[in-house]
Amino acid sequence: MTLKATARRNAIHAMLFYSGGCNGCDIEAVNALLSPRYDVEQYKVLWTWNPREADVLVVSGIIAWQMLEPLKKFYAIIPEPKAVVAIGSCPINGNVYKNMVGDIGVNEEIFAPLESIIPVDVKVPGCPPRPEDIIAGVVKALPKILEAP
Amino acid sequence: MSDQPKPANAENVVVEKELSFGPVHPALIEPYRIRLFVNDEIVEDCEINMNMVYRGVEKLLEGLPVERALLITEKVCGICSNVHAWNSVRVIEEGLKIDVPERANYIRTLTHEVQRITSHLIFFGHAFEVVGHETFAMRSFLLRETFMDILAYVGGNRVMPSVPIIGGIRPRADLTEGLKRAILERVDEFEKKYTEYVNRIVADPLVMSRLTGVGLLSKADAIKYHATGPTGRASGWDFDLRRDMKEYKSFDYNIIVLQDCDNKARVVQRALEIVESLKIIRQAVKNLPEGPVVNRSWIAGRMDFYTALLESYRGELMHSYALDGQGMIRSYKIRTPTPANLAAMEKACVGDHVTDAILTIASCDPCLACCTRAEVVESGRGRVMSDTEIIRKYGWRR
Ligand code: SF4
Numbered sequence: 001m002t003l004k005a006t007a008r009r010n011a012i013h014a015m016l017f018y019s020g021g022c023n024g025c026d027i028e029a030v031n032a033l034l035s036p037r038y039d040v041e042q043y044k045v046l047w048t049w050n051p052r053e054a055d056v057l058v059v060s061g062i063i064a065w066q067m068l069e070p071l072k073k074f075y076a077i078i079p080e081p082k083a084v085v086a087i088g089s090c091p092i093n094g095n096v097y098k099n100m101v102g103d104i105g106v107n108e109e110i111f112a113p114l115e116s117i118i119p120v121d122v123k124v125p126g127c128p129p130r131p132e133d134i135i136a137g138v139v140k141a142l143p144k145i146l147e148a149p
Numbered sequence: 150m151s152d153q154p155k156p157a158n159a160e161n162v163v164v165e166k167e168l169s170f171g172p173v174h175p176a177l178i179e180p181y182r183i184r185l186f187v188n189d190e191i192v193e194d195c196e197i198n199m200n201m202v203y204r205g206v207e208k209l210l211e212g213l214p215v216e217r218a219l220l221i222t223e224k225v226c227g228i229c230s231n232v233h234a235w236n237s238v239r240v241i242e243e244g245l246k247i248d249v250p251e252r253a254n255y256i257r258t259l260t261h262e263v264q265r266i267t268s269h270l271i272f273f274g275h276a277f278e279v280v281g282h283e284t285f286a287m288r289s290f291l292l293r294e295t296f297m298d299i300l301a302y303v304g305g306n307r308v309m310p311s312v313p314i315i316g317g318i319r320p321r322a323d324l325t326e327g328l329k330r331a332i333l334e335r336v337d338e339f340e341k342k343y344t345e346y347v348n349r350i351v352a353d354p355l356v357m358s359r360l361t362g363v364g365l366l367s368k369a370d371a372i373k374y375h376a377t378g379p380t381g382r383a384s385g386w387d388f389d390l391r392r393d394m395k396e397y398k399s400f401d402y403n404i405i406v407l408q409d410c411d412n413k414a415r416v417v418q419r420a421l422e423i424v425e426s427l428k429i430i431r432q433a434v435k436n437l438p439e440g441p442v443v444n445r446s447w448i449a450g451r452m453d454f455y456t457a458l459l460e461s462y463r464g465e466l467m468h469s470y471a472l473d474g475q476g477m478i479r480s481y482k483i484r485t486p487t488p489a490n491l492a493a494m495e496k497a498c499v500g501d502h503v504t505d506a507i508l509t510i511a512s513c514d515p516c517l518a519c520c521t522r523a524e525v526v527e528s529g530r531g532r533v534m535s536d537t538e539i540i541r542k543y544g545w546r547r
Binding site: 017018019020021022023024025026027028030031034035036037049061062064065066067070074095096097100101102103104107109110127128130 | 212
């Protein structure tokens with residue numbers, strides 16, 4: 001392991017970005033990252049609300065149009081190297097909100113999938129995924145940050 | 150605020166009048182925008198803007214077969230998923246007079262009360278996070294896991310248990326003997342830990358001094374601004390829809406009403422409601438009647454506009470729709486409790502120190518995911534039209 005990776009390994013910060021969706025993933029992520037039972041801090045990942053400090057951006061929810069610009073802005077100010085983890089079916093494919101074959105067909109209010117907006121490294125499917133899966137997703141994103149030049 | 154008279158020496162004084170934050174901010178877990186108009190650190194006016202996560206749920210539901218609607222209505226909100234699923238099936242059950250077996254009603258009520266407890270414990274987590282007492286917040290998340298486990302046992306998923314369907318409950322959510330025993334054991338274990346937890350909160354002088362006497366919402370204001378649910382009941386307004394619901398007729402519990410009107414009352418209100426929910430859960434498990442859990446002999450046909458009301462965790466929830474000849478949904482309307490509580494939150498902030506404003510808003514327990522919606526403002530008169538007026542003017546297909 002390089003010196004850089006060793007130094008970085010002790011200061012990984014994850015930030016949650018809620019971009020729509022139903023709150024289910026949001027609370028499971030808070031649970032996973034923060035609560036005593038599922039504890040992501042055992043992998044030396046800390047929780048932050050400051051994008052300038054974050055390394056991993058955890059995105060939940062379909063991307064509503066009011067949240068589109070904030071999302072791009074947040075992604076831009078996270079320093080390199082950075083990784084994006086999409087949690088839940090919502091950012092992966094729009095879930096039930098994208099197209100339920102009702103009268104309006106494809107819903108144009110939402111901007112899922114997330115991949116069409118910013119590059120995504122890890123996808124954690126499920127509605128909502130279990131906190132264990134969210135932790136596994138965040139941990140999978142770590143090598144990208146550690147091994148970056 | 151702009152129409153206020155300027156002070157005489159307006160050029161020399163720098164007055165910072167507006168404090169606005171959001172949509173993404175550490176103090177707000179969900180995206181919404183708050184504008185506080187302050188004068189010397191005292192909040193004079195508050196404005197909450199909630200239209201951040203518009204998903205178009207009501208529109209998506211238009212023209213779907215009524216059984217498919219459950220897929221979406223359950224995902225309106227992730228904290229109270231069972232409420233939305235239950236109320237959307239109650240509309241057609243009451244509108245078309247579909248019988249629901251008694252055993253199904255008991256299991257629905259059980260899931261409802263289990264989720265009420267998880268929702269109130271999230272409230273504690275959020276409120277104490279804002280107060281700055283991390284330990285209490287962590288403890289409430291830990292306590293909550295008991296009931297997340299029960300939801301996973303019963304429904305198969307921690308957050309979306311999908312228990313109700315039209316005419317009853319899903320057969321997989323039926324309670325077995327072993328499950329009943331497990332629920333009772335976990336509830337007993339929970340009650341012991343929970344009592345200790347609440348005793349420690351009430352005995353903590355720092356937390357209590359931070360909560361007492363702040364964020365006053367008088368009973369008259371609560372009624373005037375249509376505060377609903379625990380927020381209204383903590384201000385002395387005795388209103389609970391569970392009294393009128395036929396599903397709750399066979400249970401013995403109390404409806405808590407407090408008269409203190411402040412943030413402490415709103416925290417204690419929810420703490421006491423959890424105890425009442427535990428009573429209902431125990432009764433539902435112990436007195437569970439035998440019999441089938443789902444009635445499948447119904448046909449979706451034409452149904453007039455019907456409205457069902459349900460006491461959800463934050464207050465009164467309305468779902469209403471009509472069905473056309475093929476059993477397709479027309480004109481779905483959802484009104485969640487939070488828009489009714491928003492005006493009360495804005496009022497409760499006024500007159501307090503600016504640091505208490507977020508606490509006051511959190512103590513009314515906003516859930517913004519499900520409350521984003523469209524409004525029609527009548528041009529010329531500048532008035533928001535009511536639902537019936539909109540339907541009369543624009544018809545079902547808007
Ligand atoms: S994936 Fe499911 S639980 Fe997560 S935000 Fe979307 S609808 Fe809610």
